[in-house]
Amino acid sequence: METETVEAEAAPAGLCKGFGPQSPRDIGSLEGLNERIFARAPSTKTLNLCNIHTHTNAEHKGPGFSVFAGPGDHGGYKCNDGDQLTAEELKDPAHGFGAFKGVKPGDTIEVHWVFSSCAVMPGQGLGSCLSETCSNPALRVEAQTFLLVNDPEALDFADFTYRGHTSEGYHQPMTLPEGTGEPVVYAGSTTGPKYTESICSPLQVTWSVRPQCARLDIASLYRWAEEGNVFKEDHSHGVRQLVTAPELLSPIESTVIVTRWDEPLKVE
Template identity: 35%
Template structure:
């Protein structure tokens, strides 16, 4: 069964023995999610929605410098000039003019690495049918069973179904969050839950894993059901740092800093349709449920 192990390792990014040409690949991500934008590749099935996602377990949370996806009028700007606090490949950005001078004030991050106020990050919550789930003890993956990278998504099966929530956020300094209780309320368990989009403000589509190792020539072999918020959210630096603290407490180390962004892929490699994502009520993560 050596071939099975090689396939598994290739899927989770530990090894990549042969590059997959985009001409041979299924629909890719990230993509332009601007309403009305269409790709050239046929969608073979309707992607999983929120009801299905709630049956999966969270495997990871990570974030990219800039938006990997694109939505004209929301997150479509070129990277700003100057210090991006990181050397990884940047994606697209929200309009920084949405922030007041006070909201642009620097913040001393204690837990997140190589991040800055005024910049845009795309957060990815990875849910999988193959995730390990909660651990019975204080193992290295922590209480939730989440881990750095995508390996946890395939921990129990090599052909796992994967749902990834993507949310693009502009980071601002909220000086009014001057107590731990206020920060905790604003954080609102961002480790496991995104800022729930309003009805009609999110889409789902069939795509792939992302990251700066792929482009319009070399494509990802791993399929993903994507849920993407169409709006640029504002996330306080305080809540962002609290999220990284929670990630650290769960055993994550490498994902406390931003990953590089893959540019939106050419429409030749994009699914022909997106579907509206119908929101459902969020349920806080507790032992015994899967959110």
């Protein structure tokens, strides 16, 4: 989730200081020394969906996406089983001309559904989550990492998009992904490649990150862009490298992280 760059006063160790906890992080680690506390955003059911976008490779690191893709804007993490795809699953149905740019079969993406406490309509970028009368909203981001495949039997992105859907008066996606483990909820910030451990994001975000990958039919992502969407998304964005400095991370409460479908591991 990207925002405008804000320069922070650098600490002696090169870390920005005076900011709240940052994102992305390794959701398998509970460590964190950042003492800035803010109220957890409420359930998505009582917030307005304001934006949906993707990052090529996962910004977070998790049990199901722990393969390091390298440094820089195009680094991040890949789904663990990305090297097990068949030739057919790796075949691009658009032959390199898909309407959604920056991805191909075999790639990993992390999708962010951004929700705001402001009375806003879904739209382009983080600006759609704010308004003139609501400049400091409670923000929640639901995150799911997908492995893109050429397979019409895989998940369809249309099931997770916004198609004018409302519930109890709030703008909502059609649904959110299920079956990929209990989401790890933590206090963090907005992300995107313009931020580092020395240039921090000032916005406070409640994150809900699912720990396992799911397979997504790449043709459905192409259709989302081809048909047009209110978010004006037609390409996948770069990543912010993992934040590892404990001073920039919030502590995560004890939780259950799924390491295998049949073996939940309780992390104390």
